[in-house]
Amino acid sequence: MINNFTVSGSPHIHKPESVSRIMWTVVISLIPAGIAGVIIFGLDALWVTLVAVAAAVLTELTFGILTKKKITILDGSAVITGILLAFNLPPQVPLWLPIVGAVFSIAIGKQVFGGLGQNIFNPALVGRVFLMASWPKYMTTFTPSFDAVTSATPLAALKEGKALEHISYLDLFLGKHGGCIGEVCILALLIGAVLLLIKGYISWHIPATYIFTTAIFTYIFGAAQLFHGDWLFHVLSGGLILGAFFMATDYVATPLTAKGQIIFGVGCGLLTAVIRIWGGYPEGVSYAILMMNAATPLIDRYTKNRIYGTK
Amino acid sequence: MKDLVKEFTKGIIKENPTFVLALGLCPTLAVSVSVINGIGMGAAATFVLLGSSVIISLVRNFIPGKIRIPCFIVIIATFVTITELCLKAYSPVLNRALGIYVPLIVVNCIVLGRAEAFACKNNLWRSFFDGLGMGVGFTLALILISAIREFLGSGQILGRTLIKGFEPVFVFGMPSGALLVIGLLLGFFNLLKNRRS
Numbered sequence: 001m002i003n004n005f006t007v008s009g010s011p012h013i014h015k016p017e018s019v020s021r022i023m024w025t026v027v028i029s030l031i032p033a034g035i036a037g038v039i040i041f042g043l044d045a046l047w048v049t050l051v052a053v054a055a056a057v058l059t060e061l062t063f064g065i066l067t068k069k070k071i072t073i074l075d076g077s078a079v080i081t082g083i084l085l086a087f088n089l090p091p092q093v094p095l096w097l098p099i100v101g102a103v104f105s106i107a108i109g110k111q112v113f114g115g116l117g118q119n120i121f122n123p124a125l126v127g128r129v130f131l132m133a134s135w136p137k138y139m140t141t142f143t144p145s146f147d148a149v150t151s152a153t154p155l156a157a158l159k160e161g162k163a164l165e166h167i168s169y170l171d172l173f174l175g176k177h178g179g180c181i182g183e184v185c186i187l188a189l190l191i192g193a194v195l196l197l198i199k200g201y202i203s204w205h206i207p208a209t210y211i212f213t214t215a216i217f218t219y220i221f222g223a224a225q226l227f228h229g230d231w232l233f234h235v236l237s238g239g240l241i242l243g244a245f246f247m248a249t250d251y252v253a254t255p256l257t258a259k260g261q262i263i264f265g266v267g268c269g270l271l272t273a274v275i276r277i278w279g280g281y282p283e284g285v286s287y288a289i290l291m292m293n294a295a296t297p298l299i300d301r302y303t304k305n306r307i308y309g310t311k
Numbered sequence: 312m313k314d315l316v317k318e319f320t321k322g323i324i325k326e327n328p329t330f331v332l333a334l335g336l337c338p339t340l341a342v343s344v345s346v347i348n349g350i351g352m353g354a355a356a357t358f359v360l361l362g363s364s365v366i367i368s369l370v371r372n373f374i375p376g377k378i379r380i381p382c383f384i385v386i387i388a389t390f391v392t393i394t395e396l397c398l399k400a401y402s403p404v405l406n407r408a409l410g411i412y413v414p415l416i417v418v419n420c421i422v423l424g425r426a427e428a429f430a431c432k433n434n435l436w437r438s439f440f441d442g443l444g445m446g447v448g449f450t451l452a453l454i455l456i457s458a459i460r461e462f463l464g465s466g467q468i469l470g471r472t473l474i475k476g477f478e479p480v481f482v483f484g485m486p487s488g489a490l491l492v493i494g495l496l497l498g499f500f501n502l503l504k505n506r507r508s
Contacts, residue, residue: 108491112498133482 023076029192036185055102056082084124087182213269322444329452349457353450364442
């Protein structure tokens with residue numbers, strides 16, 4: 001009985017949520033997209049994902065031992081980084097590519113800054129951009145999957161000016177086209193995203209503003225004539241949905257307040273659309289998110305909530 | 312004599328211009344793509360450092376304090392022009408590879424930094440060894456960075472392929488790779504320094 005009268009400082013009410021619980025839920029929410037990737041691209045996709053996860057976790061472990069800090073492999077953040085990195089790779093890459101990418105993600109993208117909570121950029125995207133800059137040959141070769149109609153991604157085909165009539169919106173939605181492992185099946189990604197939204201682990205601000213801005217912008221400027229762009233195509237293709245729900249919502253590298261998150265989402269959307277329409281790359285989601293990650297401290301500074309009782 | 316040796320060696324490790332003072336990073340980032348560029352840039356900068364340190368320490372008592380920086384710049388620019396013309400005459404290939412960064416040695420902060428911090432306060436021989444040590448330290452740092460970048464970025468050292476089947480990491484041939492390598496090396500040397508103290 002006396003145990004119920006513990007005297008302690010505030011806060012007195014604790015939520016059962018913890019970092020590792022949230023992280024593992026995100027891992028679960030990514031599983032549908034992974035399964036879809038394996039169904040669409042075959043077992044290669046599974047091996048790439050497993051290898052990336054293993055490399056990420058091992059790097060985290062190695063850093064924990066070398067720096068004599070707490071071993072943080074069980075909190076799931078390294079697993080997420082591995083999965084997200086693999087989801088951003090073409091399915092038929094040589095297996096050393098996800099290993100190098102995952103080691104770079106964890107070591108340079110996260111641990112040199114001080115580990116989880118300190119990184120200024122999304123680690124998985126750092127790894128992807130590193131691979132993209134280092135081995136563009138592997139990163140942009142999409143070998144045809146079993147029933148995919150085209151080997152290039154729809155966005156790459158669009159960039160090269162090829163006709164796109166044979167891809168329907170339904171095919172784009174279900175992922176029946178070339179692309180990276182985790183980005184193709186929008187349906188599976190949305191299942192995971194809904195889980196995270198219901199649990200309250202991500203808020204609507206960033207994904208909604210991000211996708212909305214990209215849609216508006218590609219609608220206005222996406223075609224030769226103004227206001228004739230194929231906005232639905234731009235929303236459904238490439239890594240936009242994966243990026244908007246799972247990578248632009250990274251807790252660490254995004255603004256804290258709702259106002260800041262809206263600015264962040266709009267910025268991501270603008271940059272993505274600009275890169276897609278006028279840039280040299282067919283896809284701009286990863287660069288857009290990384291650039292906005294860099295702007296996050298600034299956004300946070302100007303969207304600070306007023307503390308009650310102050311001017 | 313012992314004093315002079317100390318002036319020479321401090322530039323290599325204890326006060327290495329690149330890794331400890333973090334000076335002259337602009338040419339370091341720009342030309343460290345291959346070892347041969349690194350050696351060329353290091354040699355050019357060492358020559359300028361040496362020449363300007365010697366002349367400045369000789370004329371230090373005649374230069375009015377208020378206009379010392381313009382005077383230093385004129386002396387440094389003289390040596391840079393000599394270097395640039397020699398490079399153009401005897402090694403046009405290296406000159407093309409180093410490009411604008413040879414004339415830019417004029418504003419290299421290592422050179423002006425040594426002139427301001429050392430040569431204008433010390434006698435000829437001390438300035439000579441200080442300039443030489445700083446130049447050698449800069450060259451060694453450039454060689455280290457460019458060796459890492461050349462090996463990772465193109466799989467070669469001095470134009471020779473080392474490992475067959477090694478897939479070059481293009482990013483290390485780009486400026487972003489230079490920032491990465493310098494940052495990691497700086498961190499590594501700071502780690503060593505902290506361990507020792």
